[in-house]
Amino acid sequence: MDVKAVRDAFPILHQEVNGHPLVYLDSSATSQKPNQVIEKLEEYYRGYNSNVHRGVHTLGTRATDEYEGAREKVRRFINAESTQEVIFTRGTTTAINTVAASYGRENLQEGDEIVITPMEHHSNIIPWQQIAKETGASLKYMPLQADGTISLDDAENTITDQTKIVAVMQVSNVLGTINPIKELGKIAHKHGAVILVDGAQSAPHMKIDVQDMDCDFYAFSGHKMCGPTGIGVLYGKRSLLKEMEPVEFGGEMIDFVNLYDSTWKELPWKFEGGTPIIAGAVGLGAAIDFLTEVGLEEIEAHEHKLAQYAQQKMSEIEGLTIYGPKERAGLVTFNISDVHPHDVATVLDAEGIAVRAGHHCAQPLMRWLDVTATARASFYLYNTEDDIDRLVQGLQTTKEYFGDVF
Incomplete structure (x- = not known):
């Protein structure tokens, strides 16, 4: 992969922050956008901005064609x-x-189980908490190994015939753990349960095949994979989606409206109420073109190399703790002894280096790690080993600064 050519496609990277060339290491929160996506959004708004599926005029037809x-x-x-x-x-x-609101509400009852893990993002915990309260189902957690991985033996012991839904992230946004989705799905299906996969941290970084992994639902966001904010995707097996009721009503999902009853459009439109996120979808399509052109296998290999390099270099810093397994996706979450992660991020920002600090929308996992917060450096296709060297230098500066303070 020609990383220089990739970097050249991202205009935001070519700037200085606080007098230093920008090093962007927060792609797990949101990725930067290449010219190809920015130009596609401008093309839509300048050239064929219109609603979809509703008009027969030229702009509406072109917008519909691009959206679909x-x-x-x-x-x-x-x-x-x-x-x-x-x-x-x-x-x-x-x-x-x-x-959760559609399938969960219709298929859960008292005595049923929803199985998740302590590493989940809040977005894959709270919906299940709420639907469990509503239906009387119980929430169960698969235990984690000491390095933050899942044991299939533990999964076998946790998932039972009472389990109706297994919901798990494919890649941890904190630990970098890559979960064995295909194997977890087989265990879930053996007990008659469905499996939902949170792909927010995996779809941007590795080749995804929902048929091969045999997941029932798969969710991901456009803004983490070079696309616009405010657009994402729910994949569901057609047999399941056909039986599910929509959760938003009006506009695009309507087939026929009577005074006292209504009918819905066929899939997938019955789940897309109101005016769709047209520009976002068009931009996501451009992002997919970009990532496909670079190659998902090449992106994954590049990030794996960066993660290994970062772990090696950062482990040489005295007093720095790295969380998660050795084999991981392209991020490193860490703390420096006696320095709050927000202070770490502040000093790094002064050096032009953008990292994340906080609980990363994973407070149960923070408690499992026995910390209140961590710092996180996350890598993407436009990062280099030079970026990691800058990070390591910035961490040394942080240590020196707070060593002088204390």
Whole structure:
């Protein structure tokens, strides 16, 4: 992969922050956008801004073609069987909430179990908490190994015939753990449960095949994979989606409205109430084109190399603790002894280095780690080993600064 050519496509990276060249290490929160996506959004608003599916005029027809063309790009990107299985949402959070509110409400009752893990993002915890309270189902947690991985033996012991839904992230946004989704799905299906996969941290970074992993639902966000904010995808097996009721009503999802009853459009539109996120979908399609052109296998290999390099260099810093397994996705979460992660991030920002600090929307995992917060450096296709060297230098500066203070 030609990283220099990739970097050249991202105009935001070519600036100085606080007098230093920007090093952006916060792609797990949101990725930067290449010219290809920015130009596609401008093209839509300048050239054919219109609503979709409703008009027969030229602009409406072109907007509809681009919108549905983006759906087909998503289908190919995740290898869904049909575009009927691709629902545009506002993001991963909305997608998971849709499954919880629709499938969960219809299929859970008292005595049933929902199985998740302590490493989940809040967006894959709170919807299940709420639907469990509503239906009387119980929430169960698979235990984690000491390094933050999942044991399949523990999964076998946690998932039972009472389990109706297993909801798990494919990649941890804190630990970098890559979970064995295909194997977890087999265990879930053996007990008659469905499996939902939070793909927010995996779809941008590795090749996804929903048919091969045999997941029932898969959710991801556009803004973490070089696309616009406010657009995401819910994949669901057609057989399940056909039986589910929509959770938003009006506009695009309507087929026929009577005074006292209404009917819904067929899949996927029955889940896309109101005016769709047209520009977002068009931009996501451009992002998929960009990532496909670079190559997801090449991106994954590049990030794996960066993660290994970062762990090696950062482990040489005295007093620095790295959390998570050695084999991981492209991020490193860490703390420096006696220095709050917010202070670490502040000093690094003064050096032009952007990292994340806080609980990363994973407070149960923070408690499992026995910390209140951590700092996180996350890598993407536009990062280099030079960026990591800058990070390490910035961490040394942080240590020196707070060593002098204390």
